[in-house]
Amino acid sequence: MKNLENITEERIFYHFNEISKIPRGSGNEKQISDYLLNFGRNLGLECIQDGALNVIIKKIASKGYEKAPVIIIQGHMDMVCEKNSEKIHDFTKDPIELIIKGDYIYADKTTLGADDGIALAYAMAILEDNTIEHPALEVLITSGEEAGMSGAMAIQPHYINGRIVLNIDSEEEGKLLVSCAGGIRTKSTIPIEWIDKKEKTKEYTLVIKGLKGGHSGTDINLGRGNSNKLMGRLLKEISKEIQLNLVSLNGGAKNNAIPREATAVISIKSAREKKLLDLKMKVCENLKKEFSKKDPDLRVYLLEYENSVKKVFSDDTTAKAINLLYMYTNGVNTVSSEIEGLTESSINLGVVTTNENGVEYLKLVKDIQRGHIKLIQK
Numbered sequence: 001m002k003n004l005e006n007i008t009e010e011r012i013f014y015h016f017n018e019i020s021k022i023p024r025g026s027g028n029e030k031q032i033s034d035y036l037l038n039f040g041r042n043l044g045l046e047c048i049q050d051g052a053l054n055v056i057i058k059k060i061a062s063k064g065y066e067k068a069p070v071i072i073i074q075g076h077m078d079m080v081c082e083k084n085s086e087k088i089h090d091f092t093k094d095p096i097e098l099i100i101k102g103d104y105i106y107a108d109k110t111t112l113g114a115d116d117g118i119a120l121a122y123a124m125a126i127l128e129d130n131t132i133e134h135p136a137l138e139v140l141i142t143s144g145e146e147a148g149m150s151g152a153m154a155i156q157p158h159y160i161n162g163r164i165v166l167n168i169d170s171e172e173e174g175k176l177l178v179s180c181a182g183g184i185r186t187k188s189t190i191p192i193e194w195i196d197k198k199e200k201t202k203e204y205t206l207v208i209k210g211l212k213g214g215h216s217g218t219d220i221n222l223g224r225g226n227s228n229k230l231m232g233r234l235l236k237e238i239s240k241e242i243q244l245n246l247v248s249l250n251g252g253a254k255n256n257a258i259p260r261e262a263t264a265v266i267s268i269k270s271a272r273e274k275k276l277l278d279l280k281m282k283v284c285e286n287l288k289k290e291f292s293k294k295d296p297d298l299r300v301y302l303l304e305y306e307n308s309v310k311k312v313f314s315d316d317t318t319a320k321a322i323n324l325l326y327m328y329t330n331g332v333n334t335v336s337s338e339i340e341g342l343t344e345s346s347i348n349l350g351v352v353t354t355n356e357n358g359v360e361y362l363k364l365v366k367d368i369q370r371g372h373i374k375l376i377q378k
Helices: 011-019 030-042 114-128 150-154 227-241 270-290 315-327
Strands: 046-049 055-059 071-076 098-101 104-107 137-142 164-167 175-178 181-191 194-196 201-209 245-251 262-269 299-304 311-313 331-335 343-354 358-368 374-377
Touching: 011 114, 030 046, 030 055, 030 114, 030 137, 055 114, 071 114, 114 137, 181 315, 201 227, 201 245, 201 270, 227 245, 227 262, 227 270, 227 315, 227 343, 245 315, 262 270, 270 299, 311 315, 315 358
Parallel strands: 071 137, 071 164
Antiparallel strands: 046 055, 055 137, 098 104, 175 374, 181 358, 194 311, 201 262, 201 299, 245 262, 245 311, 245 343, 331 343, 343 358
16 A cells, blocks of 8 residues: 555545545534435435434345345444544544555544544445445434434434344454443543632643554553653652642543543642652653553653643642542453453543533443353354
8 A cells, every 4th residue: 555545445444534524523423424425316316304314225135136135234424523633624524534554544633534534434335336246235224322322312223124234343353253242431620629720830831742542442451652641750759859739730631542642731839840840750751661562652751831720739739639540540450361362341431521510530431241252263
């Protein structure tokens, strides 16, 4: 693969490139839903679009396969939208910028949307190809998967005739996965007690960035850094030797994505600036050694905060906010005793945000039920 123009000669990659031009974050799916609907109609196929923006496209069986069971090909149209802070990108209107590196397609400093854009691309290529022999097909593309399966739960049964479902939302080519999984989203809040900024203090911004991130389900076992958790470690180490008050604490954008960046604004006595820099460098050096293989581009920055500050977190609120961030469970909880490398349950501390009333911690707990997993080699 040399460039995008070459690979889009293949119909699957052509369709993936085309849908990557359409904004399709969870809750912003009208345009992609209409695109899929019109695609099916232009092929002369039976198409349904329901109130939840789910799209069903039906194709009759090839000759000789009329009595075969109907096959449902299923995927979802929405994607997780995350970007690096320096990237200027509006997920509500800008296309995903695709780039080629070796044998892989990447996005330029944003999420790619292969989850689950590849399902759309596969399904569209199958629907338009009249040389493939197949039973009757029902392509079911649901909305809101990344935000709680809202589209799937809204599907009306009378729209569907098939009873065999091939869900194209896994990661390993040439394998079929039979499983049962679930997830729980939780939110914890530390109420903020605001106090007047203390005398002879100065504000600084701590920034953690350069992490690879990833999907909280499929990549949680790779040992990559979670920017929120690393920020917790950094703040904890600083607070052991310097009296500080938080001004804000933020990191991550989606609770089902491993966060790549985090920022904290702190207020300390001006005389402690040199000590703060020394502690930052010490922690940064340790983190870079720890993640030299998993996250080699990890960076920790200390910047002077340019905005004026009148209020800061109280000492008690600061301690609670840092301690919760530092102690929050994150990563793999249990692994399968039957299937090597299978994560059974995990926790991802995906988003930390500060508002006027509190610091919110959003996490996603995922669980795969034991005894219901089989990997079948093609």
